[in-house]
Structures are given as structure tokens and as C-alpha cells.
Amino acid sequence: MMSIVDEIDKIKQQLMLKGFKLTPQREVTLRVLLENEQDHLSAEDVFMLVRERFPEIGLATVYRTLELLAELHVVEKMNFGDGVARFDLRSEDHEHMHHHLVCHVCGALKEIKDDWLLELEERLQHEYGFKVTDHRLDFIGTYDSCSRGDCKRKDSKAVS
Amino acid sequence: MMSIVDEIDKIKQQLMLKGFKLTPQREVTLRVLLENEQDHLSAEDVFMLVRERFPEIGLATVYRTLELLAELHVVEKMNFGDGVARFDLRSEDHEHMHHHLVCHVCGALKEIKDDWLLELEERLQHEYGFKVTDHRLDFIGTYDSCSRGDCKRKDSKAVS
């Protein structure tokens, strides 16, 4: 597994290859994303975390950075139905495996790391003439522990 | 397959069971949804179609109706990344089978009707103690015909 510095360096290459710079703002944003890989942060979340280390940063810059990173496929922009876009880092070992378990009750959002869909993607190619480059798979349901009631239900807006 | 009248009647029961009324506005909204089952309409889309038959209706009513129907699981609120929520009717025979093919090139959004995930859901139950009640599966990629260039690329905002 790569160190954060290495990750940043790799992404820096990707940026420069396309003529973009790794500015301090972008670097801090990347660090925040790397250090919260599991968390599906919203732009606002990222903004607040970045501001702790770089107080002058503007929200617009964060949005622009996230947009840029999404275009480069460094992060993936996702939507879980709560009205805000969330950003998922796509490090090498996550590539092409974005499965989520969303719990009704506690709102927990867990990431699953297997790649279960290769066979289905074959079928799509043959039966539908559709070449899959990416996929998204979310399961909505309930953890057994939650249905038994022993869990802290999550706050306000459900990530439906 | 049920007629539209029957479908509406069934939904009316569901509404009344929970103490809601099937008002004319709600009925027209339902009709529009039923007649455009394949289309993943946005609230704005629904509004415009409803207004053709019920010009006095307000946009807020449409939003409120769609929200209500989503809570009753009559429709499903989805987000394909273009900044607007889209609504998918969940009639009996679609139940639990929400698979989409999203084409990069032409933006086409196709629905697939097989249910491919039962086995995986079993596994989730056993390996993760997670009882699936619903799922969402989108494949992003390209139709062969589109990659050959013979297709009309879709307009502006990509449904990423």
C-alpha cells in the first residue's frame, strides 16, 4: 500500500500531464480526501476539513478542485439521495469496485471490496452490445443488529 | 399486466390506508408517471406534463406528491448525477429490479429487467448480517453502436 506522499505524487503527475498544477489548496484537499477515504465526504465536509489547515481557502476552490479530480477520475462523484454530492477517492485498489451497503436504520454506509459483477458485465457485452467501463452497486437494507434495535439511529436526513 | 386504472386504484388503496387522499392533482401526477414508466422523469418534467392536463397545479404540489409517493415506495427517487432527482415508478413487475445502463456517449438510460442479484443478496445476509430490502445497480459504459460513432450524442449536462 502506497504512502500518502506517494499517492499525492502520483496524482500530481496525472495533473501535470494534463497541464494542471498541484497548488497548495489542491494538495490539502487531496490530503483530506486521502485521510478520509472511507467517508464519502460532501463538498461542504471537505471544505470544513481543508479549512482547518488552510483557512483562507474558498468554498468555490474546493468545488472546483473536486470537479477537476472527478474529471481526472481521481475521485468519483456520487449521490446517495440526501441532496449533496459525495466524493469517493478511487485509489488503485478500489478501481472498479464501488459497492455500498446503506442501512435504513442507522444510516451506516459501508463499502464492500469484492468485485462481483465481472460475469454480468460479460453478459451485457454479449447480450446488449454494451461495453461497461464502470458500475455502481448499492444495497439498501438493514443490519441484523439494527433490526434488533441495538444501534444508534443516525441523525436527520436519511441517506436513502 | 394491470391497466392504468387498476394501477391507480391500487395506489389509491395504499394512500388511503395511510390516511392520504387521492386528489385530482395526485391522480394526474400518477397517470403521467404510469404513462412514462420508462422515462425517469425529473420533478420539472412531471410538472410540465401534468400541467398540460391540469394547468392550475403548482410545482410545489408536484414535489410534495413525488415525495409522498417515494415515502410509500410507489416511486423511487434516483439521482444520475445531473443535478436533478429523477423518479422511477415501482410497479409490481419492476419490484426489486432497478438496473440501468448509462451510455457515456449518447446519454441513453436503459432499464434492464432481470434480477441478477439474488445470489449476492444471500451472501450479504450470511457474510455481513445485512438484510437487503432494495438495491440499485447502474452500469456506465458505451454501446457498441455509439463507440462506432453512429449515434446522436446527447445534449448538455451528461448523466454521468
Add this chain to the structure above:
DNA sequence: GTGGATGCAAATCTTTTGCACTCGT
């Protein structure tokens, strides 16, 4: 007449944009 439902307008919230300014080369 009571309560749910509606229409309208205003408010809210997320995201985007215009513009003047900064900074590295």
C-alpha cells in the same frame, strides 16, 4: 368546521460563475 391538500411566493440550500487579483515562471 375541521383537517388534509393546494397554490403561490419567499426562503433555503447546493453548486456554479464572473471578476479582479495573485503568483510562479
Add this chain to the structure above:
DNA sequence: ACGAGTGCAAAAGATTTGCATCCAC
């Protein structure tokens, strides 16, 4: 000095909310 990148404030959208009114029972 050029151009990419930035911060700020304003704008743009989508969605929600407050409120007076309407309508069915």
C-alpha cells in the same frame, strides 16, 4: 507580462416551506 488558479460575492438551480385558502367529509 502571461495564464492558470484563487477568493469573494453574486447568480443560478433545485427543492422546501410558510401561509392563506380551498374542499371533502
